[in-house]
Amino acid sequence: MARGDWLSGSRGELAADRILDAAGQLFARQSPASVGMNDIARAAGCSRATLYRYFDSREALHAGYVHRQARLVHAQLGAQLAGIDDPRRRLVDGFCHTLQLVRADPALRSWFGADAPPLGAELAGRSEVITTLVAAFLSSLDGTSLDGAESTAERRARWLVRALTSLLSFPGTGPEDERAMVQEFLVPVLLPASAQPGPRHPGKSVPG
Numbered sequence: 001m002a003r004g005d006w007l008s009g010s011r012g013e014l015a016a017d018r019i020l021d022a023a024g025q026l027f028a029r030q031s032p033a034s035v036g037m038n039d040i041a042r043a044a045g046c047s048r049a050t051l052y053r054y055f056d057s058r059e060a061l062h063a064g065y066v067h068r069q070a071r072l073v074h075a076q077l078g079a080q081l082a083g084i085d086d087p088r089r090r091l092v093d094g095f096c097h098t099l100q101l102v103r104a105d106p107a108l109r110s111w112f113g114a115d116a117p118p119l120g121a122e123l124a125g126r127s128e129v130i131t132t133l134v135a136a137f138l139s140s141l142d143g144t145s146l147d148g149a150e151s152t153a154e155r156r157a158r159w160l161v162r163a164l165t166s167l168l169s170f171p172g173t174g175p176e177d178e179r180a181m182v183q184e185f186l187v188p189v190l191l192p193a194s195a196q197p198g199p200r201h202p203g204k205s206v207p208g
Contacts (some may be wrong), residue, residue, distance in 0.1 A: 016054045019044045026107035067129045074133045081153045087141040112168035121165035
């Protein structure tokens with residue numbers, strides 16, 4: 001496609017999505033740290049000036065890509081957990097499903113290579129978008145309030161994100177090993193028996 005036609009049918013979010021799609025194709029083949037803005041502009045079929053119109057730095061593009069994919073994973077997770085009312089099972093299944101979803105996507109998996117710069121863990125750890133999504137999930141399990149800039153749910157969310165990115169970067173010996181670790185070490189901290197709520201309302205899903 002000629003560069004002059006690049007924006008003919010795309011504006012705003014559609015154009016940004018097209019750039020992020022092109023970036024994702026590159027991330028699926030190589031470490032995000034090695035992908036430059038020129039590479040992404042070339043893959044998207046646009047000029048460097050057009051690329052910077054939507055993302056003013058490589059860091060902004062990285063954040064845009066990861067946040068978009070995090071929302072997609074969150075939506076998929078909500079569908080997979082629908083109908084599971086027990087908070088402990090929702091937590092274990094949700095954590096393990098998230099690992100599976102990220103690992104099944106080559107472009108997302110590349111952010112957590114043990115032999116690559118820890119871009120994925122660093123970005124996830126400081127992302128307000130990801131913290132908010134995880135805090136909402138945890139709040140749906142036990143009703144912890146989301147009020148306040150440093151609520152209990154937000155602190156727990158940041159800790160859970162660190163546990164998740166740790167296993168993405170340094171996996172267990174297999175799914176059963178990781179599930180056992182989640183059940184043994186993560187559930188008692190995030191859902192202690194004394195703090196568990198009553199049965200959830202049937203059909204209530206993860207907030208999206």
